[in-house]
Amino acid sequence: MAQFQATASAPVNIACIKYWGKRDTKLILPTNSSLSVTLDQDHLRSTTTSRADPSFEKDRLWLNGKEEDIKDGGRMATCIAEMKRLRKQEVEDKQPNEPQVVSLFFVTYLTLKLTSCPKLSSYHVHIASYNNFPTAAGLASSASGFAALVSSLAQLYALPVSPSTLSLIARQGSGSACRSLYGGFVAWEQGTRPDGQDSLAVQIAPQSHWPDMHALICVVSDDKKGTSSTSGMQRTVETSALLQHRIAHVVPQRMAAISAAIKSRDFDAFAKVTMADSNQFHAVALDTEPPIFYMNDVSRAIIALIVEYNRVSMEKGLGRRAAYTYDAGPNAVIYTLKENVKEIVELVVKYFPQRDGFKDVFGLFGEAGVQGK
Numbered sequence: 121m122a123q124f125q126a127t128a129s130a131p132v133n134i135a136c137i138k139y140w141g142k143r144d145t146k147l148i149l150p151t152n153s154s155l156s157v158t159l160d161q162d163h164l165r166s167t168t169t170s171r172a173d174p175s176f177e178k179d180r181l182w183l184n185g186k187e188e189d190i191k192d193g194g195r196m197a198t199c200i201a202e203m204k205r206l207r208k209q210e211v212e213d214k215q216p217n218e219p220q221v222v223s224l225f226f227v228t229y230l231t232l233k234l235t236s237c238p239k240l241s242s243y244h245v246h247i248a249s250y251n252n253f254p255t256a257a258g259l260a261s262s263a264s265g266f267a268a269l270v271s272s273l274a275q276l277y278a279l280p281v282s283p284s285t286l287s288l289i290a291r292q293g294s295g296s297a298c299r300s301l302y303g304g305f306v307a308w309e310q311g312t313r314p315d316g317q318d319s320l321a322v323q324i325a326p327q328s329h330w331p332d333m334h335a336l337i338c339v340v341s342d343d344k345k346g347t348s349s350t351s352g353m354q355r356t357v358e359t360s361a362l363l364q365h366r367i368a369h370v371v372p373q374r375m376a377a378i379s380a381a382i383k384s385r386d387f388d389a390f391a392k393v394t395m396a397d398s399n400q401f402h403a404v405a406l407d408t409e410p411p412i413f414y415m416n417d418v419s420r421a422i423i424a425l426i427v428e429y430n431r432v433s434m435e436k437g438l439g440r441r442a443a444y445t446y447d448a449g450p451n452a453v454i455y456t457l458k459e460n461v462k463e464i465v466e467l468v469v470k471y472f473p474q475r476d477g478f479k480d481v482f483g484l485f486g487e488a489g490v491q492g493k
């Protein structure tokens with residue numbers, strides 16, 4: 121009997137313009153658009169295998185080898201249900217008896233076999249997912265996790281849909297996950313429709329457009345973060361006046377500015393906007409009642425180092441050559457061009473000698489190019 125199984129992997133993405141705040145918590149619709157870079161590094165990936173079988177009695181999930189509950193009506197259940205619905209709508213309802221050839225990112229052989237099973241969407245699924253980096257440590261594990269989940273189900277179901285369509289579903293698992301469906305430079309357009317059908321990811325530029333762009337990941341701490349992004353965002357939306365200013369008067373201009381910087385490969389402009397937006401995201405967290413602190417003293421010392429590095433660089437007429445950014449945790453991501461990587465790594469290692477505890481993770485640094493896809 122045919123086995124219905126597919127494996128897909130997705131990398132993390134790190135936002136330059138931060139998503140922070142939901143206008144619809146069930147559909148995960150954001151209060152502002154955001155933009156990120158999808159990293160291409162073996163150390164920062166989720167890999168997910170999905171299998172459907174008529175003998176399975178319920179949907180089940182294993183995360184890093186440990187079985188997790190799939191809560192009824194929860195995000196995982198929503199993503200699985202949405203993928204089954206897409207399968208029915210895109211394949212089974214349309215041409216139940218005719219195999220289709222799909223050329224998006226599936227092998228034709230698999231597609232023919234899978235699409236010839238008219239009942240596939242009615243089978244329960246078993247899903248196993250692995251992260252090869254610390255889960256929930258401010259390294260966007262939910263982004264790569266839900267993107268890999270949706271991609272593996274899309275392969276399993278041989279869906280003839282675009283990454284943007286899949287991003288609509290990944291978004292309902294974790295907002296930032298929608299951006300990991302594309303490589304390169306990716307925007308999540310907030311959209312205006314109440315049903316969320318226009319709140320999706322679009323690629324601003326592929327990795328090949330700016331192949332020298334690199335990211336250095338400085339693991340300051342791999343502890344689980346104190347305030348989850350879900351509860352942090354909710355509190356910020358309820359209490360921060362600064363967030364309202366950010367949504368109305370800051371993000372739209374920054375989305376335009378950073379898209380232009382990417383298109384013209386203007387690193388100085390890219391760095392200026394990226395650092396300003398990281399700063400404002402953490403200011404908004406501080407403006408929340410009670411305040412949220414995601415960065416620690418080491419994070420702030422890394423900021424000081426990059427500020428000084430850029431000051432010297434600008435004095436020499438070279439413009440900014442590095443950009444720090446921090447998500448909901450203390451770990452720094454430093455964007456820079458390939459030619460500066462060595463110099464910056466040496467500087468950081470000089471001022472922040474590697475502590476033993478980090479060796480088991482992936483050292484103080486992971487260096488990543490940008491994911492191509």
Ligand code: PMV
Pocket residue numbers: 134135137138139140154260262263294295296297349350447448
């Ligand atoms: O998708 P979530 O719920 O993990 O939220 C991510 C929020 C930030 O990482 C802080 C910003 C972003 O745009 O990725």
